[in-house]
Every structure is written in C-alpha cells, then in structure tokens.
Amino acid sequence: xxxxxLLMLHPTFGVLALISAVWVFVETxxxxxxxxxxxxxxxxxxxxxxxxxxxxxxxxxVVYYAADKAIINAGPWSIxxxxxxxxxxxxxxxxxxxxxxxAIAVRGEVVTSKATRGVVLWVSGLxxxxxxxMEGAGAFISMGVKVALLATQT
Amino acid sequence: MTMNQTEDSSTESAGTTITAFGVSxxxxxxxxxxxxxxxxxxxxxxxxxxxxxxxxxxxxxxLDVIVFVGLGLLLSRTRMAAMSGRWLITTVxxxxxxxxxxxxxxxx
Numbered sequence: 001x002x003x004x005x006l007l008m009l010h011p012t013f014g015v016l017a018l019i020s021a022v023w024v025f026v027e028t029x030x031x032x033x034x035x036x037x038x039x040x041x042x043x044x045x046x047x048x049x050x051x052x053x054x055x056x057x058x059x060x061x062v063v064y065y066a067a068d069k070a071i072i073n074a075g076p077w078s079i080x081x082x083x084x085x086x087x088x089x090x091x092x093x094x095x096x097x098x099x100x101x102x103a104i105a106v107r108g109e110v111v112t113s114k115a116t117r118g119v120v121l122w123v124s125g126l127x128x129x130x131x132x133x134m135e136g137a138g139a140f141i142s143m144g145v146k147v148a149l150l151a152t153q154t
Numbered sequence: 155m156t157m158n159q160t161e162d163s164s165t166e167s168a169g170t171t172i173t174a175f176g177v178s179x180x181x182x183x184x185x186x187x188x189x190x191x192x193x194x195x196x197x198x199x200x201x202x203x204x205x206x207x208x209x210x211x212x213x214x215x216x217l218d219v220i221v222f223v224g225l226g227l228l229l230s231r232t233r234m235a236a237m238s239g240r241w242l243i244t245t246v247x248x249x250x251x252x253x254x255x256x257x258x259x260x261x262x
Binding site: 054058061062082083086087089090091093094096097098100101104105107108109113114115116118119122123126130 | 169176186212214238240254
C-alpha cells in the first residue's frame with residue numbers, strides 16, 4: 001500500500017466518523033424504543049471509525065510526516081505546521097476520547113432518561129464540531145505542502 | 155409541568171458509568187492539554203516521552219488512553235451518580251473548550 005493511499009484513508013475514516021456522529025445526534029433527537037439499537041450501533045461505529053482514523057493517521061504522522069514538515073517549514077505557509085498540525089495532533093487525542101465516551105454514553109437509557117439523552121446529544125455534537133475542525137486543519141496542512149512545492153516552481 | 159418535575163429533570167443523573175467516564179474524559183482532556191504545554195516547554199520532558207515509545211506523541215496518546223480508562227473505572231466505583239446530567243454536560247463541554255483553547259493558544 002502506497003503512503004499516499006494511507007494518507008487518504010485518514011480523512012476518509014475521519015469523515016465517516018463525523019457522519020456517524022451526526023447519525024447518533026439525529027437518532028437521539030428522535031429516540032424511541034425502536035431505534036435504541038441503531039443509536040448504540042452508530043455510537044460504537046463512531047468510536048471504531050475514530051480509532052481507525054487515529055491508527056492510520058498516527059502511523060503516517062510518525063513514519064512519513066517529517067518530510068512534509070520540512071517542505072512546509074521551507075515554504076510560505078509554515079503556519080500549516082507550527083499552528084495547524086501542532087494543534088491538530090493534540091486536539092485529536094481529545095476527540096478520540098470523546099468518541100470513545102460517546103460509545104459508552106449511548107449504552108445508557110437514552111429513551112427514558114432525559115439526562116442521558118442530553119449527554120449523548122452534546123457529546124455527539126462536540127464530536128461533529130471537533131471533527132470538522134480537524135478536517136479544516138488537515139486542509140491547511142495539505143495546502144501548506146502544495147504552496148511550498150509551487151513556490152519552488154517559480 | 156409542575157415545579158417538582160422541573161427540578162427533577164434538572165437534577166437527574168445520567169448514571170454512574172456515564173458520569174464516571176464523562177468526568178474522566180474532562181480530567182484527562184485538561185491534563186492532556188497541560189502535558190502539551192509542559193512537553194513543548196521542556197526538552198527534557200519531550201525527550202522522556204519520546205524515549206518511552208520512540209515518539210512523544212505516541213506516548214502522549216497512550217498516557218491519555220490509560221488515564222481515561224483507569225480513571226473512568228476508578229470513578230465508576232464511587233458515588234458519581236450524584237452528579238446531575240446538566241453538570242456532566244457542563245463539565246464535558248467546558249473541559250473540551252478550555253483544553254482546546256489551551257492547546258491552540260499555546261501554538262498561536
């Protein structure tokens with residue numbers, strides 16, 4: 001498997017985790033006995049996909065990122081590493097735990113307990129917002145490499 | 155809805171396990187943000203973390219998972235259900251925002 005494909009798998013799993021968290025949110029807004037299973041499955045799926053995002057992205061970061069980092073830092077968008085990558089790699093650790101917590105929270109009484117339903121709604125919403133921020137930061141990092149390489153062409 | 159019903163819904167707990175792991179998440183997130191500042195400010199801490207697994211970020215992530223799971227299991231044995239769902243939400247959201255701001259603020 002090429003490293004480029006590995007890199008593409010990272011945001012793919014991330015977006016799927018984000019969509020899965022939206023699924024949890026919407027199902028929980030309409031929580032009934034009939035969709036309890038779907039809420040729990042979607043919560044577990046969100047966590048699994050977020051862990052896959054972590055493992056794939058983490059492997060790529062540890063093994064291959066140093067070359068991209070050097071390119072970014074030599075280019076005009078060094079902030080892509082110094083702010084966006086540094087922030088992303090650490091905030092993501094929180095997102096991983098948040099998605100794991102979501103899988104735990106959906107095991108509760110989502111239908112009968114207003115408190116549990118509230119927790120699931122807020123946590124799934126936070127997963128969505130934080131994942132969107134991660135996707136945005138990833139775009140800045142990719143663009144940082146691109147503009148650095150383009151700068152060498154002129 | 156009566157006043158009693160309103161009070162009941164605002165003080166209702168999400169249950170021991172959910173509350174325990176929610177509080178564990180909040181504490182772990184905050185400690186993780188502080189570790190970011192500590193390791194980025196101290197080369198010795200950075201190197202120590204890197205020496206454990208070969209990369210500081212891998213060690214950082216492993217520590218986060220260990221603290222989250224360990225603290226969650228530990229708190230599950232306490233009277234965590236006494237915390238209301240509203241307080242749990244405030245704690246989780248507050249920890250996410252504050253920890254995120256600490257991390258982003260440090261790298262600005």
